[in-house]
Amino acid sequence: xxxxxxxxxxxxxxxxxxxxxxxxxxxxxxxxxxxxxxxxxxxxxxxxxxxxxxxxxxxxxxxxxxxxxxxxxxxxxxxxxxxxxxxxxxxxxxxxxxxxxxxxxxxxxxxxxxxxxxxxxxxxxxxxxxxxxxxxxxxxxxxxxxxxxxxxxxxxxxxxxxxxxxxxxxxxxxxxxxxxxxxxxxxxxxxxxxxxxxxxxxxxxxxxxxxxxxxxxxxxxxxxxxxxxxxxxxxxxxxxx
Numbered sequence: 001x002x003x004x005x006x007x008x009x010x011x012x013x014x015x016x017x018x019x020x021x022x023x024x025x026x027x028x029x030x031x032x033x034x035x036x037x038x039x040x041x042x043x044x045x046x047x048x049x050x051x052x053x054x055x056x057x058x059x060x061x062x063x064x065x066x067x068x069x070x071x072x073x074x075x076x077x078x079x080x081x082x083x084x085x086x087x088x089x090x091x092x093x094x095x096x097x098x099x100x101x102x103x104x105x106x107x108x109x110x111x112x113x114x115x116x117x118x119x120x121x122x123x124x125x126x127x128x129x130x131x132x133x134x135x136x137x138x139x140x141x142x143x144x145x146x147x148x149x150x151x152x153x154x155x156x157x158x159x160x161x162x163x164x165x166x167x168x169x170x171x172x173x174x175x176x177x178x179x180x181x182x183x184x185x186x187x188x189x190x191x192x193x194x195x196x197x198x199x200x201x202x203x204x205x206x207x208x209x210x211x212x213x214x215x216x217x218x219x220x221x222x223x224x225x226x227x228x229x230x231x232x233x234x235x236x237x238x239x240x241x
Contacts, residue, residue, distance in 0.1 A: 002066040002124065003056055005032055010129035011068055012039055018066035020045050024052050027063040036064060070119055073135035078149050079107035081223065084142050084179040086187050087114040088212055094118060095126020096213035097180070102130035104220040106178075110140040142179070146194045149177050158187055158195035159219055161209050167199045167219060172226050178219055183212045 002008050002018070011018060021044045027033045028046065037044045047055070056062050083101045088094055094116045101109045116123060118136050146156050154175040158164075179195065181187035192198070201210060201218055210218070 001121065002068060003064075003121065004062045004125075005036065005064055007124060007129055008036055008064055008066040010132055011066060012036065014132040015068070015071060017043075018068040019043070020067040022047060022052065022055065022065040022067070023063065024049050030063065033064050071132060073108065073137055076137060077108070078152055078154060080175045081227070082106050082108045082110065082177050083216070083220065084110045084112075084140075084146065084177055084191075085115055085216075086112050086142055086179065086181045086191055087185070088180070088182045089114065089116050090212075091116040091120050091122035092126045093183075093211070093213040095123040095128075095130070097216045098123070098127045098130040098134065098136065100213070100217040100220050102127075102133040104224050106134055106220065108135040108137060110142060110145060111136065111138045112142050113139045143188075143190050143194060146177065146179070146191060149175075150194060150196060155197060156195045157219075158192050158198045159215060160192070160198045160200055161186060162200055164198035164200035167201050167222055170197060170199045172223060174230070176223055178216075178223060180212060180216045180219070183209065 002011055008018065008021070017039070021037055023033060023037065023044060023046055025046055026049070028037065052065075056065055083097070083106050085094070085097060088097065094111070098109055098118070111118060115138070118131070118138055124131060150156050154177055155173050156177050156179060157170070157172065158179045159181070179187060179191065186192075199219070201215060203210070
């Protein structure tokens with residue numbers, strides 16, 4: 001169940017018509033909602049205000065719901081840039097992490113068994129359409145996947161609160177799997193042992209740690225910065241690594 005114009009419009013743009021749109025008669029008078037109904041000839045179910053309010057977990061101004069089939073991710077693979085998430089259980093954090101991963105151009109996000117369900121309403125709201133821009137694999141044996149990735153000359157970059165190489169000085173190769181653990185326990189020891197490199201985000205302000213979603217965003221976009229620098233044409237001014 002998708003809630004709100006933005007999520008519904010993003011789904012339609014990338015995947016076509018939903019199975020159903022659910023709206024009120026008043027909502028259909030709004031041009032943007034009417035356009036969603038008309039695009040791709042989506043089947044529209046008009047319900048009473050009271051029934052709509054009982055169906056949606058969002059505030060009354062959401063105005064539109066969509067029932068969709070969960071998109072199937074592409075075949076499980078070993079891309080050059082991806083994110084592994086180990087036992088992050090807060091839905092808001094998972095949604096924010098997915099949003100950052102999609103924005104950073106990660107090919108896929110692999111979630112361990114004990115992560116929050118990626119398609120729950122809270123994760124979908126926090127993801128803001130990221131679910132339809134990045135391949136999401138759930139209940140993954142991250143250790144087994146990381147071992148195979150490393151054996152294929154990929155780098156497993158594990159994030160740790162302290163004791164790692166500064167993220168901004170670490171050598172990052174062309175094939176990277178970034179690994180994020182939960183805020184309380186960090187990475188599982190078995191997964192941390194598979195890392196080819198451990199990195200730490202410098203925090204000169206003296207805070208003990210960052211929120212896991214914020215830390216994931218910092219790490220993802222440092223990877224983006226390096227990849228852009230590596231792709232700069234010869235003779236151009238490059239951003240220092």
